[in-house]
Amino acid sequence: MAGIATVMMFITTLHLASLVRALNVNYYENTCPHVDSIVAASVHKATMNDKTVAAALLRMHFHDCFIRGCDASVLLESKGKTIAEKDGPPNISLHAFYVIDNAKKALEEVCPGVVSCADILALAARDAVTLSGGPTWDVPKGRKDGRISMATETRQLPAPTFNISQLQQSFSQRGLSLEDLVALSGGHTLGFAHCSSFQNRIHRFSPKQDIDPSLNPSFGSRLRSICPSHNKVKNAGTSLDSSSTLFDNAYYKLLLQGESIFSSDQALLTHPTTKALVSKFAYSQEEFERAFVKSMIKMSSITNDGQQQIRLDCKFVR
Known part of the structure; x- marks a missing residue:
């Protein structure tokens, strides 16, 4: 059933x-x-x-x-x-x-x-x-x-813990493509993430590794300092990128440097099509903006x- x-x-x-x-x-x-x-x-x-x-x-x-x-x-x-x-x-x-x-x-x-x-x-x-x-x-x-x-x-x-298969399914069910997925993910250039959304990457990631190895080590350590395993600070978290009130392509640049926040962000680098688009948008703000507008209208x-x-x-x- x-x-x-x-x-x-x-x-x-x-x-x-x-x-x-x-x-x-x-x-x-x-x-x-x-x-x-x-x-x-x-x-x-x-x-x-x-x-x-x-x-x-x-x-x-x-x-x-x-x-x-x-x-x-x-x-x-x-x-x-x-x-x-x-x-x-x-x-x-x-x-x-x-x-x-x-x-x-x-x-x-x-x-x-x-x-x-x-x-x-x-x-x-x-x-x-x-x-x-x-x-x-x-x-x-x-x-x-x-x-x-x-x-x-x-x-x-779509959850911040989704892998690429789950993301692709979620978007395709709504008539959205892999390019739409990568372009709309660029909306993470604005905003803030609470610790609960990325705890899975910095505490007990796997039986053998406490921190997600795809994270830049120093960045992972910084996230752990902000969000300790027994965090009691209400609304603790971090900005989604280095310019969280400015709409730019910093999100993609940081993603390629191992400084993404969500598992769903990192997942974009695990598929050849989405990884190529991440690189394209990291290289060109103009290409990102063009794709973002197209995908926003579509969504x-x-x-x-x-x-x-x-x-x-x-x-x-x-």
Whole structure:
């Protein structure tokens, strides 16, 4: 029965990835022509006050799109016995939801009931990248907001401990290629990792080795000093790369030097195709940005045909 359930989940996810709604960059041209600038203003204000917001919004969008497509289900609050995605274990550390709420409130004042929370989140993720020194792009719009959000489904998110086979399967189920995997992993150029996400690499890695041998020895020792085996410091961890508030290709350069954080990062060097792409993006910021934009648009276009709406409050179903 477990095998059948796994196959059915795989088929369902494939179906989800194939149902790509016809999105349009000019979707709100007549109904809410200033949507881009209104969302950008909200993101800009937040990032000026908190440098962690950019990484938070980019991660939030990724986590939203990988569950039921980009339908803003990650924004919904738990209600009664229904535990929502945002309260699932992989999403506990998500934050900056207020940025989306503020943008939604501003949009409701000028074009009520028109702009979906899912579109706001897609725009905010783009703005987060741009305001961090990364590229900009035209975001296709027209997503609808989903009605379902379940914490149990967050188990479908790719974990930081995944190997290359698990990563490839997770991405391919959503219609994303190996190039998309490597390009989108570059989002780790922004943000912070808690000790729990990489403890497996620095303590009891194997029966014979305490530290993952693929880590640069001095870097591994530094991680151990930050995250001792009996760490009691709340929110202890480290930046994902050496310029964690700047969108650049440092992530790939450090990966090649044995200074990656997650097992899933290191896994990109264990397959000839992904390893070649890592080297390509480490060598050229321009190539990385070009691939990232292409993959973000592709990922952001994953939608589904379930019961959907335009929420008036991003936290609650109408």
